[in-house]
Amino acid sequence: MIEAKEQKRAKCFALETIGCRRNPDESEKMATQLTILGLDRVDYNQEADLYLINTCTVTGRADASCRNSIFRATKRENGAVVVVIGCYVDSESEKIARLNGVNLVVGNSEKDSIAKVLSNKFPFLFNDKPVLAEPQAVFDFYQHSRAWVKISDGCNQKCAYCIIPRVRGKLINRPASEIVDEINLLSKNGYHEVVLTGVHIGQYSWDGIKSIAELVPFILDNSSVSRLRLSSIEPQEVNPDLVEIIKKGGQRICRHLHIPLQSGSDRVLRVMHRPYSSKNYLDNLHIIKEKIDGIVIGADIIVGFPGETDNDFKESVMVAKSGLIDYLHVFSYSDRPGTESSKMSDKVAPKIIKERSKILREISDINYKAALAKEIAQTVYAVAESKTNQNKKQYWGITDNYLKILLPENLGGGREILKLNVTAAKDKYLIGTI
Ligand code: SF4
Incomplete structure (x- = not known):
């Protein structure tokens, strides 16, 4: 006779990662701890018993993305536990803890012991009393x-x-x-x-x-x-x-470096406490480009730092147009709580920030297009990154020099490096064949 034994359903968790490249590693470390303790992982848009949001607070826009993710979890009203973690918590802990539907906030310092924190607070998420191991190395993303x-x-x-x-x-x-x-x-x-x-x-x-x-x-x-x-x-x-x-x-x-510039104006760089001038920056890029064939260089740039004048902005435009930067991440300045610049007067009007950002993004598009054009008829090595469309069997890849490439159909889905010939360049990506 088969013994009837009630099988408990494994609880599911979904994890959303927002922000910079530091967060994926930490997210996966947390996920590894939870999967080892028997929780199943599902996509963030699926039903789960636990939603974790690993947050960022580097800009006002990052805060807004975090709030959006928190809202997506709390509005489900399915009784799931919602836990907000990371930089946004360390910046505005009380405000986040008060958000409707948020069950717990966890700062950066407790990420490594997330399983311990959760099993103490929410034991019902774990079918058996968890045996807590040391923080695990990440083996899967x-x-x-x-x-x-x-x-x-x-x-x-x-x-x-x-x-x-x-x-x-x-x-x-x-x-x-x-x-x-x-x-x-x-x-x-x-x-x-x-x-x-x-x-x-x-x-x-x-x-x-x-x-x-x-x-x-x-x-x-x-x-x-x-x-x-x-x-x-x-x-x-x-x-x-x-x-x-x-x-x-x-x-x-x-062959890829991302080297933050932040401003092309030496006056603004000094006020920002950035320890270089735009000339040092460009001289360095010049050497890098000369030494490493095919290297792609990206840069962060902030638009509308307090006191940024038309002239300061023109200097940023000149650096952006130097032909040495292949793409820009343009950040519209926003006050971050407690920072030196948040207390500065002479804030730049949002309308001007928007116009200036648009100009720099257009320059970035032109630069990126030029970088793509250089790859036509070249051999490149790419890793498949994501599907072009959930229903299609086609992937976007990323080359060693950080260019986006459309892979041939039915290629991709693995983690290996693919050797491709570039047959054409569109505005924002390359087209590759085997
Ligand atoms: S180098 Fe400057 S911009 Fe980068 S994290 Fe440190 S303080 Fe922030």
């Missing part, structure tokens, strides 16, 4: 074919507009051996591209490894990862050693 590995957290710089040091704290680097172990685990799990992330990765040092330019070869020598990509790195930290390492790395280091 949900629905992603590239992986992110955090090498450090926090920042010691004090840019006048930036809330990150307040919510992320001082710079803390991760042991190099731990980084290598995580990368090896991800490689074993089929990831060919790993992105090194952190708030201020150019300040990396650990034990005998004195800089990011030493960390990169250490990783390459001690892992089998196919290719590494550096996430955003400060201009003053892209030094000749690092450029040489990227050049020597061949296909194992992506």
Whole structure:
């Protein structure tokens, strides 16, 4: 006789990640803890017993995205637990905790022990009393074919507009051996591209490894990862050693750097406490472009920093049009609570910020199109990133030099690096064939 035993349904969780490249790594670490404890993961737009929102607060727009995600979870009214986590919480904890339907807020410092926090607060989410392990290394990135590995957290710089040091704290680097172990685990799990992330990765040092330019070869020598990509790195930290390492790395280091500019005006850069001039910045880009064939360089730029005049803005336009920046991430200035610039007078009118942002975005589109055109008839190496449409069997890929490419139909869906020929370039992407 078969013993009738009631099978308890495993509880489901859905996790939304907002913001910069530091958050995916931390989200996956949290997800790993929960899946090990028996929770099933579903998409954020599906029914779940637990919704987690890993937030960002770098701009006013990021705050709005977080509120939108929180609202999408709370409006379901299905009795699910809604937990808001991360930078937005560290900035405005009480305000978020008061939002209708939010059950718990968790700051950055508790991300590593999220399973413990949740099992104490909401034991009914776990079928059995969970046996809590130490925070786990990430081995899988949900629905992603590239992986992110955090090498450090926090920042010691004090840019006048930036809330990150307040919510992320001082710079803390991760042991190099731990980084290598995580990368090896991800490689074993089929990831060919790993992105090194952190708030201020150019300040990396650990034990005998004195800089990011030493960390990169250490990783390459001690892992089998196919290719590494550096996430955003400060201009003053892209030094000749690092450029040489990227050049020597061949296909194992992506020919792509994202180097925040923030303003083309030296006056504004000084008020922002950015430690370089626009000339230093451009001279550096010039060297990088000369040394590394085919490298693509992106930049962040802030529009409408308090006191930004027409002339200041013109200087930003000149740098954007220098032919050395291939794409721009344009941020409309917004006051972040507690920052130096939030207390400055002479705020730029929203209408002007909107007009200036539009001008820079148009320049960025032109620059990106020119970068795409250079790839026609070239061979490129891409990782499939996402489906063009949920119902289609076609994928977008990303090349080592960070260009978007439309893959041939029925190719993609894995984590491997695909070799493609570029047959054409559209306005915003390349077209590839095998
Ligand atoms: S370098 Fe400046 S902008 Fe970047 S995180 Fe640190 S304070 Fe913020």
